[in-house]
Amino acid sequence: MKAELKLITDLFGEFSPAEYIPVNDDVFHITLLLGIGGVDSEAMDYFDVSICTLEWVRLNNVKPVILNNTILVDNYDFNEILKYINECINLCDGKNWHEVANNLSKFFLWEYDRYKTLSAVKE
Template structure:
């Protein structure tokens, strides 16, 4: 049986503190929003946390250069609900034979809370 990922919750990192502030921000010609996504197995309790940055092409033009992964570029969105819907659908399309398989795929796009985590004896 395949296991599908499910977006459980979106939290905001950085200077954007909530969905209302995010809605105002995306109406600007340039925006950058840092998110923490709670993603778990569809239909089950529990989630892992993943960080991702979203921004528009106006922000890219303003900065002239953008480094790294774990980000999504959105353009022509004027409602944060549409961005949330897109992220939710994208996450819901990720599946695997086990949660470990799903994690491998999610880590291609999002920064996992345990990325580079090492146990110390």
């Protein structure tokens, strides 16, 4: 099974990532919401990914720091970011959607990451 990007927006739906222009191209951080689903389906799950510069990390984090679900860039180039996101998605296939989504969660924060059903929590 293969996946494809079906939606890309900022986390809160306030602006279009394709039209976003950072106030400072050297120091910025945004979080994108990605809707990703199987190529043969209209359904999608949501994944988050942060986009930021190394200088933003230096100014806003106590060291040491682990950067999960983050793409470091030198500047905001939406086309390059979109290309990279699609390259990551293309690396993630599997026998079923759950396997694909688990592979995607190595790059992006999956909405069901660490999800446990109520019955699993009670055990």
